[in-house]
Amino acid sequence: MLKRTVALALGLSLGVSSAAFAATWTGGDDLPTNPLACDGTPGKVEAKPYDGGVPTNAPDRKGKQIKVVDVPKLIGIGYFNATSKGIADAAKELGNVDAKTDGPTQANIDQQISFIDNYITSGVDGILFAANDPVAIAPVLKKALAAGINVVGYDANSEPDARQWFVNQAEFNGIAKALVDNMAKEIGEDGSFAIVTSTFTTPNQARWISEMAAYQEKCHPNMKWLETVEAQEDNVLSFNQATTLINKHGADLKGIFGMTSVATPASAEAVTQAGQCGKVAVVGLATPNAMKPYVAKDCVKSVVLWNPVDLGYAAMQVLRATADGDLKPGATSVKAGKLGELQVINGSEILLGAPYTFTKENINDFDF
Structure with missing residues (x-):
């Protein structure tokens, strides 16, 4: 299902221009996207037939332990x-x-x-x-x-x-909007960013990234997507990947998205240790307790979650x-x-x- 393609092919599959991406795999999937309105108008939910599975000969469990x-x-x-x-x-x-x-x-x-x-x-x-x-x-x-x-x-x-x-x-497009809007607020409409995710096949992260690509092109078209890297839900690898992004892209890197509760605090720690607080924004998905030290130091301003x-x-x-x-x-x-x-x-x-x-x-x- 997931295809590692150059940015142009991904842009065509998502309905977004290749100008928004570097020539790297973004980490998204190839399913249709449904970006929300830029002004925050709620999306419409259409009724669909049940598409889940059915257990075979399940016993009567009503009210039972x-x-x-x-x-x-x-x-x-x-x-x-x-x-x-x-x-x-x-x-x-x-x-x-x-x-x-x-x-x-x-x-x-x-x-x-x-x-x-x-x-x-x-x-x-x-x-x-x-x-x-x-x-x-x-x-x-x-x-x-x-x-x-x-x-x-x-x-x-x-x-x-x-x-x-x-x-x-x-909903995936709701998460995408919250993440991208917060990043745009921090790094500006022409800022460049990268992503630290878990794996390119992790379903929720691949969906979020695809929706982020579509929403960013629709509502913040001048932002630049540098690359996406995998970090396997591993704290040390997430820190190392974020550090590599900081060193590799230098002043071009204005923001890092963390797509996991591990990647986001690890990216914030990498930014902190690199002395880049205030220069490289970290926006991502994480639990509040993990992010409190970085928020308190103004190294992180936006943490998106449920x-x-x-x-x-x-x-x-x-x-x-x-x-x-x-x-x-x-x-x-x-x-x-x-x-x-x-x-x-x-x-x-x-x-x-x-x-x-x-x-x-x-x-x-x-x-x-």
């Missing part, structure tokens, strides 16, 4: 610690869910598949996941559905028919509603405990809400 395993991209980092907390909070509130988080310590799709496969064999009623690769993870998720297991994704999707529902933290605790909480609520038969194909909303009713979009996605920008004025109000 269920065993659920959460297998995120990796464990041991702040972001997925937060989603895990949300899952545990929802399970405790529901009272009839035994939930645990388990998974690889590196963002490795083969290891993630092995964890899921092992839990299919050992026996669970439900699987929550955040995919490292949307295509590679699909067969093992379909195996889970074939075994009658309820399957719900969050954070990073699989192919739709490999799970029943996906809880989307925010509440990952709420994301995990919503995913657990959706899985419970699915297991109970209360959330069925064709539904337009689902009750999600303290979050109220969440809307169904794109056929089989549940939307958590709009992205949030953390700044020096509000970041200390949050603790995750």
Whole structure:
């Protein structure tokens, strides 16, 4: 699905001009984009038929105690610690869910598949996941559905028919707009930027980057995209990649986007150690606690995210509603405990809400 092409080919596939890009792979995918209006007018959500999967001969689980395993991209980092907390909070509130988080310590799709496969064999009623690769993870998720297991994704999707529902933290074009608008505000309409992402095949990041490309060309056409580099959700590699970008591009580099909760603080640390605070802006996705030191020093002004605790909480609520038969194909909303009713979009996605920008004025109000 993903094609490593020169910038011209990417520009043609996204409907954007090649002038906005250097002759490098941007890290986006080749799916159609839907950039939001430059003036902030909300995009329209069109109803689509259910396109998720269906478990085979699933037993009646309505109101019964269920065993659920959460297998995120990796464990041991702040972001997925937060989603895990949300899952545990929802399970405790529901009272009839035994939930645990388990998974690889590196963002490795083969290891993630092995964890899921092992839990299919050992026996669970439900699987929550955040995919490292949307295509590679699909067969093992379909195996889970074939075994009658309820399957719900969050954070990073699989192919739709490999799970029943996906809880989307925010729509991709909404994240793209928030990131690009904040960067333009900091570096100006003709500033040059680069990206530190996880991998070019990580589904949510590839989608964000494609939407960023389309929105940037539409609303900030004079900004220049230097390149995108992979850092594997690794702190040291993210720091090194950001440092390389600073050294390679020199004064041409005005901003770095961090596309992961690891890459953003690591990029901020690289900028700090290079003595480039105030000269190289860092805008990205990260948890507030990881960014507070850099925001306090005015080295970072904009951190874009959603509440990952709420994301995990919503995913657990959706899985419970699915297991109970209360959330069925064709539904337009689902009750999600303290979050109220969440809307169904794109056929089989549940939307958590709009992205949030953390700044020096509000970041200390949050603790995750």
